[in-house]
Amino acid sequence: MRIRVQATIEKAFREAVAEGVFPEISIPASHQVVCPRQEAFGDFASNLALVLASKARRSPRELAACLAERLDDDPLFNRVEVAGPGFLNLSIAPIWWQKNLYTMWEAGDSYGDSDVGKGRRVQVEFVSANPTGPLHVGHGRGAAVGDSLARLLKAAGFDVEKEYYINDVGNQMKTLGSSVYLRYLEHFGHKVDFPREYYQGDYIKDIASDIASREGDKYVDVPLDLCLTLFIDAAVRYISHSIHRDLQDFGVYFDSWFSEKVLHDTGFLVKTISELQARGYIYEQDGALWFRSSELGDEKDRVVRRSNGIFTYFAADIAYHRHKLERGYDLLVDIWGADHHGYVPRVKAAIKAQGYPEDRLRVLLVQLVNLMEGGRPAAMTTRGGEFVTLREVLDDVGRDAARFMFLTRRCDSHLDFDLDLVKSQTQENPVYYVQYAHARLSSVFRKARDKGISLADPGHIDVSLLNTPEEIRLLKQLDLFPCLVAESAIALEPYRISYYLTELAGQLHVYYNRHRFVSDDPDLTQARLFLADVTKRVLHKGLGLLGVSAPDSL
């Protein structure tokens, strides 16, 4: 509707120019049609007169008055006013909102979908937690954001793939294997000195006793360097399995799992680095290989191969991103923890060095979750041993509440996740507010069916009966949905959906308390059930974009 209003205003302006009423000036990009904060200002407000005033050398109010006169006759509007410094405030005639319901209904389950993505291929890479421990709450936030974003992009007409990058190479793997080995020795009664920098969590002991029960004590007398690989493999297998299970229970699925090890084993990493070297982006100094990232926007050059001959994690990342680029995506989205922000310029440098525009990659930094327990921050490091896992949160509050919670904030703001609050007051959680709205509407239809009433063919429904302020407000909110989905997708901001849904649910609750859907008036009942049907569908669709269920009863 907003787009239609904007087009109508701009058409009126061009006509006025053609008739010589206004001097010949083009409409600036700063022309905006917005929904004003206050209802008294109408449904839409245009700043066209304000942004034209200086060029037209006329007062904004005078320009606005001229435009208002022309728009007044348009049947789309029932009120056009000049207000404040020169705003054009416009009220849509109710019939347009009401008739809109047919369009929404016809769109069915695809209402909200659009083709702004034009089928462009997008890859969203997220979670990508190292297989050295269970997923914690912070990973949960990344998982919720990434998965919801993928759903949004899909609805907006992008061709989306989700990928998980597994860092299964490097020192951390040695540390992991060694940690398990020591716990294995402990299992058989050996006294060991367990270093502080090793993985402290109890899951290490679980893996060790798992190996012990399967293989017995045959590795007790084998030196670590001879059996390290075995311990690493067992640990990675065990942990990966638990990560898969956690994500599955969280409702998050990936199209592909990409192993860093593959980049090393296939020689792709070496090939990538040597090609960069041939093109002058890599040089040798102090026995190490350096990437000239400082010439590509990073603050300094970065080591890709240490003087001991081992490639850095960053080298693998260069190769990984090249691999992604060569797979032909139009856009790469990486979702990282905000503690990796210093990494953005060097990865962008790697993108540029390989001849791609840097905006081919967009990095979403998800701020860490401040986990609160008993009014105190709770520790959350994998090595510290004391951390709250995603599993624990899932068991405590459930998938829906957890996902919604993670998506109620912009991802670059810190999120306080108060375990006590979430555990003890689950009914205060906003997710139930939205789900309840959906359940209430389901209940309305159950009740109607009990009375032998079913929704008639829309062609026989008189939508003009939907004329209370609450109904018009609902119709307006429903109208916003497709635009919101498209804009949130392009901005990569899934949290906007949760705000919208809370607002829509609120309007439904207000309406529900003031009016009855099912009444003695058959025509009115039909019209209201029609509204209920579309509202229910938008709630369902919106919750689906967040990966949250829409129950028929609570």
Add this chain to the structure above:
RNA sequence: GCCCCCGUAGCUCAGGGGAUAGAGCACAGGAUUCCUAAUCCUGGUGCCGCAGGUUCGAAUCCUGCCGGGGGCACCA
């Protein structure tokens, strides 16, 4: 020291050039013969961190400062 994010109501946060800055929570009171009271209604709060600048207009953009968080390895 340098870089990134944040600073808005008692708390958690929306709003990110536009008119009188909003919501939830918390607090107090009220609403159900009738579609689910996990709901609704009523009640009041703000130097929008500070100081400059940009302009018709700044919570919003720019600069500096203050405060909080995070990051600055030949670690991963």
